Amino acid sequence: MKLYVVGIGPGEAAQLTPKAAAALTHCQVVAGYSLYLSQIEPLLEGKERIATGMTGEVERCSLAIQAALSGKTVAVVSGGDPGVYGMAGLVLELAASHPTLTVEVIPGVTAATAAAAVLGAPLGHDFVVVSLSDRLTSRGSIEQRLRLAAQGDFIICIYNPASHTRPDTLQWACDILLKELVDTTPCGIVRQVGREGESSTILTLRQLRDTAVDMSTTVIIGSRSTKVLGNRLVTPRGYRDI
């Protein structure tokens, strides 16, 4: 019995891998947050669907596992890469008590690298990926990670910078970072990466602090070597002969 966890990439069909498309074509049942299912609508014709709201993850994955155990081929769909704040971990946790079930995780282009490509090449050296969602992680733990990342001169990529219930989390995070980094640290934001209406802005950390973002925004905060070249954000790898 087989269950796929499929990363669909940032959104546009051109960034969905053939391997992910093949799994979606092959399966009889798809489960996923309705926004992600709507992004791959042309691939889902005639398939049974398990769609619940954003916070229904455990229920949705449990239903997907039940469908797979009943003998159907099932795909759980995640935006971006399913292993980066996606459904892969939860599915594997829930599937652990069903040894007859084979789970295959199919990776996708994650928002960090999709957003970086729009901005230029800000992730060109060692970086961290941090979610600001405090639904499943304490604020203290997020604060410590941001502080250590800045102290280590990592580039910082932020997922889930805001939501309806926490509109000010990015401001809070910037205030932590401004204790370690200079005001002029180059940063970039990408809204709706890989989707219709995609837009990007390059700005300083001080400006970022006072910028409104939503849950569909990916934020990148530069390291000490990140720079703005023309209209692109770049962290050089460090080739000495240029």
Place this chain on the structure above:
Amino acid sequence: MKLYVVGIGPGEAAQLTPKAAAALTHCQVVAGYSLYLSQIEPLLEGKERIATGMTGEVERCSLAIQAALSGKTVAVVSGGDPGVYGMAGLVLELAASHPTLTVEVIPGVTAATAAAAVLGAPLGHDFVVVSLSDRLTSRGSIEQRLRLAAQGDFIICIYNPASHTRPDTLQWACDILLKELVDTTPCGIVRQVGREGESSTILTLRQLRDTAVDMSTTVIIGSRSTKVLGNRLVTPRGYRDI
């Protein structure tokens, strides 16, 4: 005038996005490390090639830019994602003095998430990506980043864990991490991810220290919440109701 920097994903054609394939089809000239060009051979028939050895990056990208400035459509090819230790940053640095040239970066599935998918879902929470290559970065800086990443309870994904000239770098890195993390910290390695001969192993940090790896190995070191479930490595996101 147009130059693409194209991420071809981990290796197999099924993980190359349609957007990357379209850019490769469209271009007249391709530039890249010969290993990466050989992975996409079927897409390159009849195209002019700029291929140099692994350390010829600056020369190769300069030649690609010259070809683009002469009016040809050029693609610089990177394994995985071109923004993660790939060619995007270098191309943008070299292209900065040629404002007539438009550079488009096309993201790909990077080794971190491709390797994570093979292992299960080890990157399920905040993580860092660190290269152990000391060709362009000091050992002191790498050591500090590893130490802070472990202190911050990040999952750690290591690129370039070894090379011919530094066969023992992973051992050195593990000794730094063993001062912060327990011996039994769950880790995973994936060799040749997405290529023929792909294999993976789940092991403890202590075992990892004494394991031989090469430059085509991706290493993931768990956080304090990473666990082994059956034969999979998983870092739970933290859903409290399962």
